[in-house]
Amino acid sequence: MKIPIIINHSIPYFKYSAENIAEGIKKSGNIPVILNNIEARTRTDNEFFEKCVFLDKDIPLGLKMEISGTRLFNNIGSIELCSDKRRINAFLKNDFPVPKTIDYPLTYFPNEVFFNEFTEMITDELGLPVVAKLAFGSQGREVFLLNSKAEITEFQKKYYLTPHLYQKFIETSKGRDRRVYVVGNKAAASIIRENKNDFRSNTAIGGSATKAEIPDEIKTLCVDVACMLGLDFCGIDLLFSDDGPLVCEVNSNALFSTLNEVCKIETGHLIAEHVVSVNRGTL
Numbered sequence: 001m002k003i004p005i006i007i008n009h010s011i012p013y014f015k016y017s018a019e020n021i022a023e024g025i026k027k028s029g030n031i032p033v034i035l036n037n038i039e040a041r042t043r044t045d046n047e048f049f050e051k052c053v054f055l056d057k058d059i060p061l062g063l064k065m066e067i068s069g070t071r072l073f074n075n076i077g078s079i080e081l082c083s084d085k086r087r088i089n090a091f092l093k094n095d096f097p098v099p100k101t102i103d104y105p106l107t108y109f110p111n112e113v114f115f116n117e118f119t120e121m122i123t124d125e126l127g128l129p130v131v132a133k134l135a136f137g138s139q140g141r142e143v144f145l146l147n148s149k150a151e152i153t154e155f156q157k158k159y160y161l162t163p164h165l166y167q168k169f170i171e172t173s174k175g176r177d178r179r180v181y182v183v184g185n186k187a188a189a190s191i192i193r194e195n196k197n198d199f200r201s202n203t204a205i206g207g208s209a210t211k212a213e214i215p216d217e218i219k220t221l222c223v224d225v226a227c228m229l230g231l232d233f234c235g236i237d238l239l240f241s242d243d244g245p246l247v248c249e250v251n252s253n254a255l256f257s258t259l260n261e262v263c264k265i266e267t268g269h270l271i272a273e274h275v276v277s278v279n280r281g282t283l
Contacts, residue, residue, distance in 0.1 A: 024272025140202035
């Protein structure tokens with residue numbers, strides 16, 4: 001069976017993950033085909049694939065493939081949900097511990113009075129400093145720490161047309177979090193990420209990573225999150241709070257080169273084994 005692995009044409013660092021998955025598919029006796037999302041548009045118009053590892057967030061492409069009958073890993077609905085930080089928080093907050101969050105309301109025109117009133121509401125509910133996140137982004141590059149009311153107001157003026165949210169800053173997790181990678185309803189590996197020079201822990205912006213054993217309660221938490229979201233594989237980021245772990249983000253297309261290096265595993269092979277083993281019609 002040919003199994004395509006689709007990555008974005010503009011993001012070269014997905015190549016490692018795609019090649020690692022391709023190795024696993026080859027080991028299973030199947031044929032991997034790595035395509036970027038431009039190539040895939042033409043290829044899938046002319047050839048039907050029963051299964052596809054979809055590492056991109058190109059929603060129209062994934063939807064087109066699912067409508068044609070291809071089983072995507074992950075399914076496009078779950079990818080779309082996880083791509084929006086506002087939606088994923090709203091989806092999880094009634095069942096799992098998450099940081100206190102306030103979404104920015106849909107705004108069409110700038111209004112100084114509203115900006116100031118919303119700033120007061122943010123600081124009353126979340127305190128200072130506060131974390132601001134654009135709804136769509138990755139690797140921590142669209143995450144900001146705002147230290148004053150003036151910074152919150154200026155942030156609104158700049159991003160009032162851009163979907164975003166505000167979260168309570170978890171001081172006990174400053175520059176530090178836990179990434180757990182889940183594959184096929186199993187917690188495969190975990191790393192602690194730490195950045196001594198930034199409040200964000202992402203390795204892409206200078207953080208370091210160490211292997212970490214996964215306590216049973218965290219395994220259960222992460223597998224339950226993945227199952228609820230209908231994800232075949234994902235990276236789940238947990239913050240360290242005084243009241244226990246908080247689910248900060250769920251990454252349906254999380255990269256795993258650092259995880260593989262630090263934990264001495266082949267995450268792509270695990271994903272390939274799962275993809276090959278699952279019946280095409282199974283969600």
